[in-house]
Amino acid sequence: MESISRRQRGFTLVELLAAIVSMVVVLGAATGLAVAAIARQKVAFDASRLEANHGELANTISNAIKTADCFQIFESVNSAYMSQVSSYGAGAPSGDYLSCQHNFSLSNQPGEIIEQDFEFVRGMAGASGALVQRIRFLSTGRPEIRREFPGIISTGPFFSMKNGIPQAHWSIATTLDRVDFNVYAMPLSMR
Amino acid sequence: MFLFHKSPKIQGPRWQAGFSLIEVLASAAVLSLATLGITSTWRLADDKALAARLDDRAMRILAEYAELQNFAPKYLFGQPNSSPGADFENQGLPLNTGETRSGFLYHPRHVDPIGLNSAATSFDDAVPYRLTVISDGQGQLVRLTYELPLSNAKATVVKQIRLNPRQ
DSSP, rough: OOOOHHHOOOOOOHHHHHHHHHHHHHHHHHHHHHHHHHHHHHHHHHHHHHHHHHHHHHHHHHHHHHHHSEEEEESHHHEEEEEEEETOOOOOEEEEEEEEEEEOSSSSOOEEEEEEEEEEESSSSSSOOOEEEEEETTTTTOEEEEOOOOOOOOOOOOOOGGGGGEEEEEEOOSSSSSEEEEEEOOOGGGG | OOSSSSSSSSSOOOGGOOHHHHHHHOOOHHHHHHHHHHHHHHHHHHHHHHHHHHHHHHHHHHHHHHHHHSSSSSTTTTTSSSSBBBBBTTOOOOOTTTTTEEEEEEEOOOOOOOOOSSSSSBBEEEEEEEEEEEEEEEEEEEEEEEEEEOSOOOOEEEEEOOOOOOO
16 A cells, blocks of 8 residues: 555654744744733733822822811921820921821710821832821720831922921832822811 | 655645745735734823823822912912922912913833943933913813823823812
8 A cells, every 4th residue: 555645644743843833933922922911011000009009198198187176297206206195286397297186076975086197107228118107096095097108209308388288299109100299288277 | 755855846736835925925914914903002002001191190280289279378379489380399389370380290210221220210201281270250270281192193181170269
């Protein structure tokens, strides 16, 4: 049986190798495209998430100042801890610590005093810092709530009373760019 | 049997003849179209993402200025600015009616052309904006204008927010 047709003989080694190399090239290109697309998506997603987190922080600071019965800016956490709860004064013109007190009292009953503190913790030697938000329930003694917002680059003081307006300024470095945040707010009692 | 034997004319079935020039050109054209489609889709996605990011920032800047204009003490209005025009230098100073202030919406990471990745991260300034306070019959508006840097065209975006009447 010498006359075996080409279809019955199968593929030669060269044909198989050529097919495998072609498939590897096509699969490699497709995988490379997919990996690049996922990496780009992750970079954009990380940047958006960090920016959204700090947008939420800006709203939180703004609302804390607007609804505060009293507030004070301290130069640092040390000067804040040296101050007593009931002795808020003129405060520092600028600093890295803001404390806002809210008194939720009903008509005849003693209310609840809630303190919202924002402390900017600077990073070491050029590294980014973090803003720590603490919510303390002073009258009920409930455990405090703590949140941290990392990735902040701020060269000057975080909070200030420039031109008589309570304000906060900071920037974040995302995976794509730098985003600046500015908060201006005024407590109801000061308007 | 030799597969690659020299033969002036290939005799036999179609599968022994290899690909014709038309087939190779057609496959190259299809692959080129697919590559073009993928890259243009990526570019479109980048444009959309940048437009969304700029829109978000423009709205946030407008909201920040609306708060500043609403809460600033009256004595701050009408004061000459130390560095008029630059937004960053005038933090905390409200805008007077008709005054224009400028800044940048986008600060992309600086790309080092030499390829050396220095430890100190620096950022460029891109997408300038102009901010102005205008008056109409119903009160005051803060208006922000910027050019949307699309890859194939430019579009001017105007956003504005109405201020609360001051007491």
